[in-house]
Amino acid sequence: MTTEAPTRxxxxxxxxxxxxxxxxxxxxxxGSDRTLATPRPPASRPLRWTLSPLVxxxxxxxxxxxxxxxxxxxxxxxxxxxxxxxxxxQLALLIAAGICAFAFFRPLIAWRLATxxxxxxxxxxxxxxxDLLPFWSNYLTVLFLVALRxxxxxxxxxxxxxxGLLLSVLPLAMDEAVSAFPxxxxxxxxxxxxxxxxxxxxxxxVALRRRHPDSGDEDPAADAERxxxxxxxxxxxxxxxxxxxxxxxxxxxxxxxxxxxxxxxLARRGPAPRRWPRQVRVxxxxxxxxxxxxxxxxxxxxxxDTIWPEILAFAGGGIAVLAFLLPxxxxxxxxxxxxxxxxxxPADLGRMLPMWVVVLTVLFLVAYRHTARIVLVIxxxxxxxxxxxxxxxxxxxxVINLGxxxxxxxxxxxxxxxxxxxxxxxxxLAAEERRTSEAQAEQVxxxxxxxxxxxxxxxxxxxxxxxxVRSETAPYRLPDLSESGRQEIAEIGEAxxxxxxxxxxxxxxxxxxxxxxxRAPQPGLGDLAALxxxxxxxxxxxxxxxxxxxxxxxxxxLGLTVYRIVQEALTNAGRYAPDAPIRIDLTRRExxxxxxxxxxxxxxxxxxxxxxxxxxxxxxxxxxxxxLHRGTxxxxxxxxxxxxIRAVLPLTDAATSDDPEE
Numbered sequence: 001m002t003t004e005a006p007t008r009x010x011x012x013x014x015x016x017x018x019x020x021x022x023x024x025x026x027x028x029x030x031g032s033d034r035t036l037a038t039p040r041p042p043a044s045r046p047l048r049w050t051l052s053p054l055v056x057x058x059x060x061x062x063x064x065x066x067x068x069x070x071x072x073x074x075x076x077x078x079x080x081x082x083x084x085x086x087x088x089x090q091l092a093l094l095i096a097a098g099i100c101a102f103a104f105f106r107p108l109i110a111w112r113l114a115t116x117x118x119x120x121x122x123x124x125x126x127x128x129x130x131d132l133l134p135f136w137s138n139y140l141t142v143l144f145l146v147a148l149r150x151x152x153x154x155x156x157x158x159x160x161x162x163x164g165l166l167l168s169v170l171p172l173a174m175d176e177a178v179s180a181f182p183x184x185x186x187x188x189x190x191x192x193x194x195x196x197x198x199x200x201x202x203x204x205x206v207a208l209r210r211r212h213p214d215s216g217d218e219d220p221a222a223d224a225e226r227x228x229x230x231x232x233x234x235x236x237x238x239x240x241x242x243x244x245x246x247x248x249x250x251x252x253x254x255x256x257x258x259x260x261x262x263x264x265x266l267a268r269r270g271p272a273p274r275r276w277p278r279q280v281r282v283x284x285x286x287x288x289x290x291x292x293x294x295x296x297x298x299x300x301x302x303x304x305d306t307i308w309p310e311i312l313a314f315a316g317g318g319i320a321v322l323a324f325l326l327p328x329x330x331x332x333x334x335x336x337x338x339x340x341x342x343x344x345x346p347a348d349l350g351r352m353l354p355m356w357v358v359v360l361t362v363l364f365l366v367a368y369r370h371t372a373r374i375v376l377v378i379x380x381x382x383x384x385x386x387x388x389x390x391x392x393x394x395x396x397x398x399v400i401n402l403g404x405x406x407x408x409x410x411x412x413x414x415x416x417x418x419x420x421x422x423x424x425x426x427x428x429l430a431a432e433e434r435r436t437s438e439a440q441a442e443q444v445x446x447x448x449x450x451x452x453x454x455x456x457x458x459x460x461x462x463x464x465x466x467x468x469v470r471s472e473t474a475p476y477r478l479p480d481l482s483e484s485g486r487q488e489i490a491e492i493g494e495a496x497x498x499x500x501x502x503x504x505x506x507x508x509x510x511x512x513x514x515x516x517x518x519r520a521p522q523p524g525l526g527d528l529a530a531l532x533x534x535x536x537x538x539x540x541x542x543x544x545x546x547x548x549x550x551x552x553x554x555x556x557x558l559g560l561t562v563y564r565i566v567q568e569a570l571t572n573a574g575r576y577a578p579d580a581p582i583r584i585d586l587t588r589r590e591x592x593x594x595x596x597x598x599x600x601x602x603x604x605x606x607x608x609x610x611x612x613x614x615x616x617x618x619x620x621x622x623x624x625x626x627x628l629h630r631g632t633x634x635x636x637x638x639x640x641x642x643x644x645i646r647a648v649l650p651l652t653d654a655a656t657s658d659d660p661e662e
Contacts, residue, residue: 019239026232027157033108035232037150092121093134100138107145108158114142115162119169136186140193147197148204153240159194163187167391171402183392250377257377258332285324292354293317299351308344309351312337316355319362327365331378334359335385342389349400356405360412367416368423379413441620448621452628460503460557468496524559525551525586528566532584535570542570544584553651554593561625561649562586562595565633568622569597569645577602580642592631593649601641622647 026036095117103110121135143162147155167187296313315337323330338359341352363382367375383406390402471493475486523531528544535542554562566584573582577599585596619635622645626633631649638644 016239016242019235020243023236023239024157027108027154028112028161031108031232033106033149035228036108036154092117092124096121096135096138100141103142103145107142107149108154111142111146111158111162114139115165118162118166122166122169136189140189143190144193144197147194148201150201152198152202153236155194155198159190163190168387171387171390253373253377254381257328257374258381281324285321289317289320292320292358295354296352299354300345300348306344308340309348312341312345312352312355316358320358323358323362323365327362327369330362331366331382334362335382338382338385339389342393346393356408360408363409363413364416367413368420370420372417375413375417379410382409445620445624448624452621452625464496464500464503468493468500471496522556522560523563524556525554525562526559527563528584528586531563531567531570535574535582540570540574540578541581542584543582544586546586547588550586550588550593553588558593558629558649558651561629562593562647564625565595565622565645565647566597568619572645573597573599573643577643579603588651591651593651595647595649596644597646598638598644599642 025031096114099110099113099117103114118135118139139162143155143159146158167183170183293313293316296316297310300309300313315333319330319333319337322333337355341349341355345352359382363378366378370378386405386409387402390400471489474489475481481489525546528546532542532544551559569584570582573580580600580602582597582599585594585598587594587596619633622635623633626647626649629649631647633645633647635645636643
C-alpha cells in the first residue's frame with residue numbers, strides 16, 4: 001500500500017496571496033490599534049489612577065535594575081579609570097523603557113518599535129548578551145499588552161514573528177560560542193506572558209460587555225471607524241478560513257513527507273529514468289560513502305571524551321548509501337542526524353562538513369526526483385531544523401557560518417529541481433513526439449489503405465462494367481441462345497450493375513471530401529519501362545530485368561501493385577542514394593512473382609535533413625499493397641552497404657477484398 005501526496009480540495013476556500021499579504025501588512029506594519037482592536041469602553045478613572053503608579057514603579061524598578069547590571073560596561077576590563085565607555089547601553093535601556101510605557105496606549109505600534117530595537121540591541125551588545133535581561137522584560141511587557149488588548153490571532157502572529165525574529169538573529173549576531181544562555185527560559189517566558197495576557201484580555205472584555213452592553217453603538221461619530229473596522233474584520237475572517245484550510249492541507253502534506261510517504265508514491269509519474277550499469281554504480285556509491293565516513297572520523301581524531309562524532313560519521317556513510325536508493329528515507333535520517341549533532345557536539349559543529357555534504361547530496365537527489373510542492377516542504381523543513389537547532393544550541397553560536405549553510409541548501413535544492421524539471425520536460429517531449437509519430441504513421445497507413453482501395457475500385461469496376469456490357473449484348477451476339485440462357489445472362493448483368501452501385505457507395509465512404517477521382521487508366525507491369533526511362537532521364541542509373549512472358553501472367557490488380565512498389569523503391573533510392581546504381585529484377589518462381597529492387601551503397605551519406613525527412617510511410621504503403629495480395633515484403637540493408645526491397649506476390653489474383661484481414 002502506497003501513500004500519495006494529498007491533492008488540493010476544490011471545496012476549501014482559496015488562499016489569495018494578495019489578501020494574506022494585506023492582512024500581514026496590517027498587523028506587522030501599517031495597521032493601527034484602533035483599526036485592529038475590538039472596540040471597548042475606556043477603563044474607569046479609579047482603576048486608571050490605581051494602575052498608573054504601579055506601572056510607573058514597575059518601569060522605574062526595571063530601569064534601575066538594568067542600570068545596575070550594565071554599570072560594569074562603562075569601562076573595559078583592565079582600562080584606566082580615565083577612559084570611560086560612552087553610556088550607550090544605559091541610553092538603549094531608557095529607549096526600551098519609553099517604548100514599554102508607550103505600549104500602554106498603543107501596544108501594536110509599540111511592539112513594532114520594540115521588535116526593531118531588540119534586534120538592534122542583540123547586534124550591538126552581543127558581547128554582554130547575558131546582561132540584557134532588562135531589555136527582555138520590557139519586551140515581554142509589550143507582548144503582554146498586545147495580547148491583552150487585541151484578538152488572540154493578532155497576539156499569536158506578533159508573538160510568533162517577534163520571538164522567531166529574535167531567535168533567528170541570535171546565531172547570526174554571535175562571533176563565538178556561548179557556553180550558557182537561558183534561551184529556552186526566555187522563549188518559555190514569552191509564551192507564558194502571551195497566554196496570560198490573552199486570558200486576562202478575554203476576561204476583561206467579557207466584564208466590560210456585561211457592564212456596558214450597548215456602549216459600542218452609542219457614538220455616531222465613530223461610524224466611519226466602525227465601517228473600516230468591519231471591513232478589516234471581514235477580510236481577516238475570510239483570510240483566516242483560507243489559512244486554516246491551507247494549514248490543514250500543508251499539515252497533511254507535511255505528515256506524508258515527514259513520516260508516511262515513500263519515494264515511489266511521492267515521485268513524479270513517468271518512464272523510469274536510465275541508470276548507470278550496476279558494475280559502475282555500486283563501486284561509486286561505496287567509494288563516496290567510505291570517503292565521507294573516513295573524513296568524518298578523521299575530523300574528530302583529537303576528540304576522545306565522547307563517541308558521538310564517530311557515531312555521526314558512520315551514520316553519514318550509511319545515509320550516503322541510502323540516499324541513492326531511497327532519497328526520502330535518507331532525508332529523514334539526515335534531519336535526525338542534524339538535530340543529534342547540534343545536541344551532542346554543538347561546540348564542534350565546524351568539523352561536521354562531511355555530514356553537511358551528505359545532507360546536500362540527499363537534498364539534490366530528492367529535489368531532482370520530486371514535485372515542486374514536496375521540494376518546497378523539504379527545503380523549508382531542512383532550513384527550519386538547522387536554524388532552530390542553531391538558535392537553541394547556544395554553544396554553536398559563532399562556530400558555524402549559519403548563513404552559508406542555509407544558502408548552500410537553497411542553491412543545491414534549486415539547482416537539482418531545475419535539472420530534474422529540464423530532464424522531465426525532455427522526457428515528456430520525447431514521449432509526446434513518439435505518440436505523435438505513431439499517430440501520424442497510423443493516419444498515413446489508413447490513408448494509404450484508402451488510396452489502394454480506390455485504385456482497386458477502378459480495376460474491379462472496369463471488370464464489372466465489362467461483365468455488364470457483355471451480358472447486355474450477348475442476345476445480339478449469340479442469336480442461338482435459349483430462353484433460359486438469355487434469362488441467366490440478364491440476371492448476371494443485373495447482379496454486375498448492382499455490385500457496381502455497391503462499390504460506388506463504398507468508394508464514397510473511403511474517398512476524402514476534397515478527393516477528385518483520376519480519369520486516367522491505372523499503370524501496370526507494361527508501364528515499368530517508361531518509369532525506368534523517366535528515372536534515367538533524372539540522372540539515376542537504373543537497369544531492369546523482366547522474365548519473358550511474365551506480363552501475360554500478371555493481372556491488372558497485381559500489375560498496379562508491382563508498379564507502385566517499384567515506383568516507391570526508386571523514390572527512396574533517389575533520396576538516400578542518388579548516385580548509386582539501381583537494379584530491378586522481376587522473376588517467377590512456381591506460382592509466385594518476385595520483385596527485387598536493390599541499390600548499391602552511395603559514395604557519400606545523405607544530408608541530415610534528408611535523413612530526418614523520411615518517416616517510413618513509403619514502406620508502410622508497400623506492405624499494405626503486398627498484404628492485399630497475401631504476399632510478403634522484406635526491406636533492409638545489404639551486406640555490401642546498399643539497400644534492398646524484395647516482394648513475393650502470388651500470381652493468382654487473391655485480392656478479392658478491400659480489407660486484408662477479411
